Amino acid sequence: MHSAKHLQNLEPSYIREILSAATHSETISLAGGLPASDHFPLPLLHGALETLTTTPTLFQYGETRGYGPLLECITKHYSLLSSQSAMVCNGSQQALDLIARAYINPGDTVVMEAPSYLGALQVFALSQAQVKTIPQGSQGPDLQALETLFQSCAVKFFYAVPDFHNPTGLCWSLDCRLAVARLCRQYNVSLIEDAPYRQLRFSGDALPLVSSMCPERAFILYSFSKIVAPGLRLGLLVAPSAWLATPEKIKQASDLHCNQPLQAVLLALLNSPELEVHIEGVCALYRQRFEALAASLRRHFGDQARFSEVQGGMFSWFYLPEHRQGCEPMALAREALNKGVAVVPGDVFYRADDPLRHTSAAALRLNFSHSEPGQIDCAIARLKCAFDKLGA
């Protein structure tokens, strides 16, 4: 049977392929986007799991919008405005898919930074949006390029990951946030602020959500995958209340609602004073792991070590030396796999036909959240071997 016409060019996820190669061997993976498996707050989840069966209504059909007591708690926990509402989704990935299904007509323009989060590229490809990209600088997106795009055509959405971007790890400055909110208002563009890594800040000061400066035209995606555990598949879609009606109808048709027992477990965790301590622990751990990565890169690559000095999140972006022309990211990632380390070549975070794919600096995405310092150092040593082999 033939797939629907607009899907016939759908590319498989290169990362998934690398991840599956990485599980076959002694490979150390800096490729995935996995949180540290040995630091899930399992002791904090245990009590709630144990008592679930005392509440049979959790096992019955529930509301599409989410488990009522959890929604109430979220309203306080995330300080929602009275004009905003939330819907519980199967991870923030589903929240993005629901926005796209609810609002995008084929051919509508969506703007993103490049490089881009692959899961968002996939969602916008499914909805047949026309994706246009702008380059990313050290302080955030290229504002001149953004305004030029906003002026040149009717842009429906600007999708952004302002805190510890995937894949680059960069965090937008306050000035940049103010400017983006102003441009969204001026040009009547709706913002989708994807904030999965926001609570993983381990240095510097927290900056306000961009959406807090233009709440009347912003969707916010929150994830519990990074601060609790991804296996729960729970995230949030927050938006001006009227904007949730169509995504809710689509969620009703597509899976009725999210599982309720794990929503109740999440509620217990959000109500626990120990959650904050847990998140601080995760941040301290990731700081240590990023510092280990940074030290290893400097030790093994010396002057050639140029990478994003991130203040949080799970990724750093390692720029390949510009004069080493033979050393393409894709070739380097393949050779690195031969040497026993999985990394993701920067190219894959661009659409195949994106002109920025070739004009931007060659790079690798390095994950530091999932490996211990010793493994990270071993991985970077192997990467240097691959690098030297290709450069030879």
Place this chain on the structure above:
Amino acid sequence: MHSAKHLQNLEPSYIREILSAATHSETISLAGGLPASDHFPLPLLHGALETLTTTPTLFQYGETRGYGPLLECITKHYSLLSSQSAMVCNGSQQALDLIARAYINPGDTVVMEAPSYLGALQVFALSQAQVKTIPQGSQGPDLQALETLFQSCAVKFFYAVPDFHNPTGLCWSLDCRLAVARLCRQYNVSLIEDAPYRQLRFSGDALPLVSSMCPERAFILYSFSKIVAPGLRLGLLVAPSAWLATPEKIKQASDLHCNQPLQAVLLALLNSPELEVHIEGVCALYRQRFEALAASLRRHFGDQARFSEVQGGMFSWFYLPEHRQGCEPMALAREALNKGVAVVPGDVFYRADDPLRHTSAAALRLNFSHSEPGQIDCAIARLKCAFDKLGA
């Protein structure tokens, strides 16, 4: 913000509205499609829930296709052919949505029986399929009408609920199953067999799946909502292996994968010898409740009591007397709500523009799984009051 163009006529679910009205009062609801809340197998789930946190990998990201050990178990439990594979979905509702997103181009023809499962009508509306309907007789779909449709245009899918249909409760005969499988093969039509109620048989002999007679061109949707608990939101998509590749890519983009802890809990339950005993208990309970409904209908409506004598499932279809012209199903359902009983008027199980909506007998859908016999009798007495008032 305007919804995507094809959604601007999306109708809200009338059943959801009735259900929310029904929760506000002393109303007895025969309107929903809820399994009995007090008979979930909670004691059988408890042990697995309690030990989840001993397996941290369940809380990490997992495979889109589903939790590996669960998929292995399912292959045996549902006797999958070597040519078939399964994917775990957020309920069988998501399985249907994934099929539609993967394979339907706008304007493609999908055939269903009328009256129809509302959740399927919603999914096909989202995918912009052209839905054509055929009438349902006591043995299954009108085969002549089905063949005429298959001959007259390129039909992509025939969507069917052969076991204890929602809303009518009817079960296809063996001859009908054989004939439908033959027609699907002859006319190159893919079958979607939705089997959520199949294991809820309380009388008569089990009949083979229609898809077992044309497995090379059939999707099968299984649900754990009725035999375990709907709050888990777990179901299965089974298909010829090659047909799962595109739905899997769409699931990856739309929510990555289903939550893993509850997949592990389901696995423990499927491996428990007590599950069969539990399902037998649910069937015995539903038999008792259907018999209570049938007795009440005969007691209160006498000669006018004409309804589907079902052998399983959760619904019976109550035909309104043909000569009572003032007594339209929608008006009757509204008056019944005034009298304190919620039922669903048959009209809502047809597309608004379906000619069969007006030519088919007027009816109500009565759910018997969620209420105790005493409540059922009280509900039918109230329904009779509403009926008499409208007929006066």
